[in-house]
Amino acid sequence: MKKFLSLGLALSLAVVGNFTLIEGASAKICDNDPTSSSGCTHNYDGSWTYKSGQSGSYNKDHRVISERGGTWYEWGMGSLPAGRATLEVYLANADFTNREAMYYILHQGLTYEEYVGSVNQYSARSGWNEVGTMRLDSGKTWVILYGKDESGRSNTQTGADAVSL
Amino acid sequence: MKKKFVAILATSLVGLGLTGFYTLKGTAAESTSNESSQQYSSLEANSTSHSLVSVQNKMLNAIDHYQSATGSYRAILTPIGVDEIVDFEVYRGANPRSHVKVMDNKSKVLKETAFDGNMFMSINHTNKTYLQNKTATQQQTVALGQNTPRSYKNDQGELVFVKRQDPAFSGVANDVLFPQDYAFWLTPDNHKVVGEEKLLNRTSIVIEGEHDDPILAEKHQSTHFKMWIDKETGVLLKLVETNSKDEVTNSIEVLSIEFDKQQDVSSLSKMQAVPSDYKDVSKKLRDRENREQKKSEKENEN
Numbered sequence: 001m002k003k004f005l006s007l008g009l010a011l012s013l014a015v016v017g018n019f020t021l022i023e024g025a026s027a028k029i030c031d032n033d034p035t036s037s038s039g040c041t042h043n044y045d046g047s048w049t050y051k052s053g054q055s056g057s058y059n060k061d062h063r064v065i066s067e068r069g070g071t072w073y074e075w076g077m078g079s080l081p082a083g084r085a086t087l088e089v090y091l092a093n094a095d096f097t098n099r100e101a102m103y104y105i106l107h108q109g110l111t112y113e114e115y116v117g118s119v120n121q122y123s124a125r126s127g128w129n130e131v132g133t134m135r136l137d138s139g140k141t142w143v144i145l146y147g148k149d150e151s152g153r154s155n156t157q158t159g160a161d162a163v164s165l
Numbered sequence: 166m167k168k169k170f171v172a173i174l175a176t177s178l179v180g181l182g183l184t185g186f187y188t189l190k191g192t193a194a195e196s197t198s199n200e201s202s203q204q205y206s207s208l209e210a211n212s213t214s215h216s217l218v219s220v221q222n223k224m225l226n227a228i229d230h231y232q233s234a235t236g237s238y239r240a241i242l243t244p245i246g247v248d249e250i251v252d253f254e255v256y257r258g259a260n261p262r263s264h265v266k267v268m269d270n271k272s273k274v275l276k277e278t279a280f281d282g283n284m285f286m287s288i289n290h291t292n293k294t295y296l297q298n299k300t301a302t303q304q305q306t307v308a309l310g311q312n313t314p315r316s317y318k319n320d321q322g323e324l325v326f327v328k329r330q331d332p333a334f335s336g337v338a339n340d341v342l343f344p345q346d347y348a349f350w351l352t353p354d355n356h357k358v359v360g361e362e363k364l365l366n367r368t369s370i371v372i373e374g375e376h377d378d379p380i381l382a383e384k385h386q387s388t389h390f391k392m393w394i395d396k397e398t399g400v401l402l403k404l405v406e407t408n409s410k411d412e413v414t415n416s417i418e419v420l421s422i423e424f425d426k427q428q429d430v431s432s433l434s435k436m437q438a439v440p441s442d443y444k445d446v447s448k449k450l451r452d453r454e455n456r457e458q459k460k461s462e463k464e465n466e467n
Contacts, residue, residue, distance in 0.1 A: 097244075104298065112299065113298055113447075117334065122384065124346050125324065125349045125350065127324030127325060130325075130327055131328075132301070
């Protein structure tokens, strides 16, 4: 009898366990310079300086580029399901001073990036800052940060840390 | 056999029931815990004054309080060598549009951005380049409820700032027209309303505060801030930041502003003409293919 009671309990837990896993949508977070096991990739063009040991930054590292350096930093978010997502960016370093850091999204199968919005990296509070909400197409997705301060200032820097969809 | 089956089934049902109960209880407890310990927004905190909450609310939702805004502001941000004037023409309403020009202190146009309802363009007049892209964002179809916390701590203890999208893609004009970033500077214990003043013939609420984000304070080289918030719209009319020696390190000041002026929106509907000698640096497929090739080359080098 004890055996059957245990079996019954195990069965119920297995069923409920599966249900509790299927709960709403969760964020996909990709950091700069991701590890190979993270399911994320990165790429960039220009002199994005890598900085480690940064206590405030996500996983204690980030990349920055000065205006003259340009041009883009890209997070490969991997394959995501179709739907809607909110792009959030992690900003928590005094190096990040671009007042209009522009973020784009590229879906697999499209031939052009789409503009999501800008973040004032100079005045935003430290933490996760929302950029915008967009549709997601099923498949690979990339988040791209344009690394130039388009006002042509020479002493601002654009920062790339973690992003979340 | 039948009895054993019934026993298993009955136990399963009891187990399901109990687990369901505890899941719900846990969810409720977690919600309560979230509400009490994780929520960071001053909207939810016990404010010392109703006006503090309402001012921050106004700033966070400024785009709801006017249909259009034209004017200009001056920003002097000493730590990053900025001294510029921003001209803006922004239309909210059913067909959001914007045109924003950034000029140096000698009125030389450095940059322009424009949104015509579909395409966003950014022109860099210094480098003679431009970007032109379709916008990706969808309108937020679910409005943020009054009780939706606009800032909170996630499970990892990281602060999250819930920002509303700007459907007009106004860029730096939002420093004054949709000052969410500055609204988030206001936390329950770091500021107070000190009174009202007239600015540009408008009533403004004056707030004094102290930076409690050390990274922001370091970046801005300031310890204290003073804001003048338009009482009617939540627009930031003026901001002054000072350091420990009471020297001004950053200032933003609206020079002129007019709300809901009858304007010809059609002029905003036409994408800005770009001089023919400017280079298009918009990302296209060929650039994506170039990036993949560069990535492979990097990997091969390594």
